[in-house]
Amino acid sequence: MKLGNSALRILAAVIAGVVVLTILGVVLLGNYGTPGVEFYHSGLSRDTSPNVTREDFAELVAGNTGFALDLYQRVRASEGNLFFSPYSISLALAMTYAGARGPTAQEMAEVLRFTLPQERLHPAFDALDLALMAQNSENFRLNIANSIWGQIGFEFKREFLDVLAVNYGAGLRGLDFQGDPEAARVRINDWVGEQTNEKIKDLIPLGAIDTYTRLVLTNAIYFNAMWQHPFSENLTADGVFTLRDGSQVTVPMMSWPKSESIRYSKGEGYQAVELPYRDTSVAMLVILPESFEEFEAGLTVESLREIVGGLERQNVVVRMPKFRFEFPLDLTNALAGMGMPTAFTDRADFTGMADDRLFISKVLHKSFVSVDERGTEAAAATAVIMELTATLPPPINVSLDHPFIFLIHDTSTGAVLFLGRVLDPRS
Template sequence: MNKVLLGVVSVLMVTLVVGLGACSQAAGGDLLQSEEPRETAPEVSASDGATLVEGNSAFAFDLYQELRGAEGNLFYSPYSISLALAMTYGGARGETEEQMADALRFSLPQNQLHPAFNALALELDSRGEGAEGRDGEGFRLNIVNAIWGQRDYEFLAEFLDLLAVNYGAGLRVLDFIGATEESRVTINDWVSDQTEGRIKDLIPAGAINSLTRLVLTNAIYFNAAWEYPFEEDMTEDGAFYLLDGGEVTVPMMRQTESFGYAEGDGYQAVELPYDGGELSMVILLPASGRFETFEATLDAAQVDGIIGSLEHRQVDLTMPKFEFDSSFSLKDTLSALGMPIALSEMADFSGMAGNQELFISDVVHKAFVSVDEEGTEAAAATAVIVGATAMPPSEAVEVTIDRPFIFLIRDIETGAILFVGRTLNPSA
């Protein structure tokens, strides 16, 4: 059975402008937990939940437009980035808060935004019951948060309570001053553990220094089987045509099944559900010679319209196997999106520690995606292969993904976009 395996981590580092006295205590990651438990049944209206998802989706494609200028394949988790920055936003005040809200598309006030993030995370945590994942271990969509603070630095109880209640995150104490490298390794090891070893060495050497006071991390690990598996013996090598006119030979998977399908001026779209039917991959395939034009105008409204127009059709689908990772610093990108003050010494994060010494020194993101034919059988896959909406094979529409495409992973019920990617060369 085919599998899709994704690991994503976002890390945010908030650093003091003025260094403190040196400290020699070891970095061990001792947990300083707020006495407030996580709210497991937040009172969030349907409109607040929808507003959060709509804003997060807008940010996802604002970010895409900033990142698409980079060469090669691209993959990131806008949800992971939004979540890590939302935790930081909880301590922002004044113009810093205003700029972050505008750039991140946070339209809810703070007292409604954080419970809405909590409600969405709890909803996503309920996904996949009884569904299959890789190696027979079951479907996994694991979303975890952690806060790493400088030993003896005094953070406000109100800030720690907000993070504990809404994000389930306790403060793990490290010594960035006296044990900088050990602190970096501790955080990277945590990241690796949370992503089953798929994301290693997230924070590069030198990114943490003696001025670092707080690192907020969010890790997402996703592992799921297709609801309709491809047959391995149907996979054959085929041509994939690159933007520069060249081509590469890659393994192409094939099947004919009933999928959500839409087409419009210059594109085709197909939706592939995962086992359990709660999450899906949506593939956007621009027409030959139209990729750059399609990509340049892509935004949340267009994606929402395409998803809304999907209708079940019998689809003769051909698509490549692919695997790649992306890593980048988002500091300049976020500044360009409209929050430069938060990333400068003029920042006001007085909601964290009662002073204005803190600013964001960097936002580091790394993501991994693999789509291939390894994995275990999903018991539900065979049971749902035959559907009442299936059309006769003679009416199948052909979708051949043999050129650059854009894809996203979404939660069907809430509409939350968890991952966004671009495959220019599946062999890279």
């Protein structure tokens, strides 16, 4: 059967339409193709060669370090061990800061120690990310990933999406928070698990996302590095570890088989040793105070700078415990108390993100660390959850202050299991 010219033109148009729709589908879904997730590109790709001066780079690092120690002082009252990634927190809040304006932005900049203007701050973060991940090798792995998750159909500003795409490699993934907040929560948690080698699970707990959620900004960081000078497994043995109250416990203590030339310093009230990792400039700095409480309370940028500046190569033999733990941290109250309360209220100004009023409902963080004879594995993730400012109707007050009848029933079948009354609550 032969087709006429008109039929051929119609067939060609149909084929072209299918091709266009297929291309559009790929653009919407990116390379993910995840059911229930729409992926929206800003139209711009990440800048892999940002033009950042050494001064801006150093200023960003100094500000991040200051924030790290400020936050440590705020959360150190927590019971037991403490571990978090200030870099992950700074990254997630830097993405949020890209949409902040007015007093909200001023408060965030002060707390986070963002001293660079926005047009220089975000490229500096991009440059720092790229410099850190450029060190990846067989013995050193560092993965830093960012993503933003928005309500499908909600209008976010193109300029905001562009800043995050160019400087953080973060695309906007569409989820239906309004229709199914629990499915959205699970999807974000799954992404965090994927990015952290399944070391961070359930970052966002049940109930933290609801139908008012419009945006979740996430950062995930995974670290796995081999010691330059591994500990000998044959020498690991039970040893005594003295707790803060003076009591002693028995823990597995690792030892080096011989002395190594590493950086060490001894100052008033402390010793410090730097344990290098293989094939990288990254190292673990361990500070051993004589009086822990006094030293911890006085730990500042200046004191840390003095410790690092005093490090010199010495022949050292190191013994240290093996350890492994997780640490969840809700930073909402801590950050508000540090000086950025407006971001968490209905007075928040995030009009750089969207015209509709948004505020931060929660900042959640979770971390994991494992130190053994071979090296260190660590992971962390941060989620900034943003909700739509809504005018809620006044609550209905129900005061059970006079006799009442009550029953316990099955809401699915209607079966009444218990029935009673309260005439006098005292008996």
